[in-house]
Amino acid sequence: MKLSDKVSVVTGAGSGIGQAIAVRFAQEGAHVVIADANLEAAEQTYALIKDTSPQSKAYQVDVAQEKQIERLISWTKSQFGRIDILVNNAGIGVAAPVAETTVEDWDRVMAVNARGVFLGCKFVVPIMEEQGKGVIVNIASVAGEVGVYNRAVYCASKGAVIALTKSVAIDYAEKGIRAVAVSPGTVESPWIGKILSNNPDPESARKAMEARQPIGRMGTPEEIANAVCFLASDEASFVTGSNMIVDGGLMAR
Structure with missing residues (x-):
């Protein structure tokens, strides 16, 4: 199995793409910390994978809160002894053009989508440095590459994720850490x-x-999970700093 005995943390894993990633990781032999702001949703995901990955755990976290992310990462390390994979998937969106986007909505979306990814990277990198290896997969969006109608702050937040991923990849390549982004359509x-x-x-x-x-x-959440699983595995050992677009050809037009 691609991820046999790998310790992984997946944020926003209570539903959608995050849930599909957690399920796929468990199928590939990983131990998954299912992190979500909604504990009940995280536990529902755990119910889907407990038979194939009984050591997996559900964990409640608000990724925009520094102390909560720090506790999530340190707790995972204390439970499993290491962290092999972090998937920063948690995200929210607001449908509005820039003139109709409130400052409150801007701050809220950027806090989850950009700050949350930053915090996950910030606290997992020292652990991965100590291990001499690790993989960070950040879920971005094609909206971070091209303008999308009525999605001003969402586009901005996902563009930040792509740029941050490249920076992390460059800064820590010599430490054995890979950082990649996946941009769904x-x-x-x-x-x-x-x-x-x-x-x-x-x-x-x-x-x-x-x-x-x-x-x-x-697309389906499972199709995105397939791409994430490949990038998180040793099959993608020469892939870092890149943004894999999984969009059914949207950006090829």
Whole structure:
């Protein structure tokens, strides 16, 4: 198995892409700390993997809070003795152009999407340095590479994730630490579901989202998890500082 006995932390693992990553990691033999702001959701993910990965744990954390992330990382180290993989997946979004984005929404999205990734990297790197190896996978978005209509702060936050990933990769390559980003296109997820449900014509909105991808459909969380699993594994040992785009051809147009 690709991740046999690897100790991994996955944030935002209570649903969507994060949950799919946790499930895939468990299938590949990893021990997974399922970190999420919603403990009940984290426990539901644990219920999906407990038979294949009984040593996995559910853990409640707000990734925007420095002390909480520091405790998550130190607790994982104390429980398992090491941390092989960190997946910074937790994220939120706001649908608004820049003039209609409130300062409060800007601060909230940047706190989770950018500050949260920064804090995860900040506290896991010393452990990985001590080990002489480790992998950090940051979940970004195609919105960090191109402008997306009505997503001002989300685009800004994901652009920050991509840039930070490259910086971490350069700073710690000699320490045996790899840092990579994954940028999904439009994926079936709770946030997309919320956007569609709030649209006056959900079915037309869904068809428009599907039409943006040349492949003709939205991606699935499992397809993103497949990419993350590869990057986290030793099969990707020569991959660092890059941003893997998994978008059904969206950016090839």
